[in-house]
Amino acid sequence: MTEDLSFRRKPLTPEQRQARDAARRIEAEKAMRDHEEAQKAFYANKERLRAERLAREAAAAKA
Template sequence: MTEDISYRRKPLTPEQRQARDATRRIEAEKALRDHEEAQKAFYANKERLKAERLARQAAGEKP
């Protein structure tokens, strides 16, 4: 079986590798910030809904 060598990538230069790594790091940090922000919003909404449910139950309404 012959190997297709036209598909092989050229090795990155150290500058290209540093730029790629910096870009990946920035994107990963942004993704983590977005995830943390979404988690905070989710739990804040969960606590709000729980408080509303408890207030309805305390007022004697049926769930």
């Protein structure tokens, strides 16, 4: 059985490697920022809902 080696990639030049690594780094930083923003929004909403629940429970306890 013969192997088809036509799918092999050409080796990257050092400049191409640097460009690829820089693009990956930028994408990773953006992903981390997006994740941090989502986490902050989640916890802010969680605290808001907690405060509303505690206010409802306090009002129900008074009634």
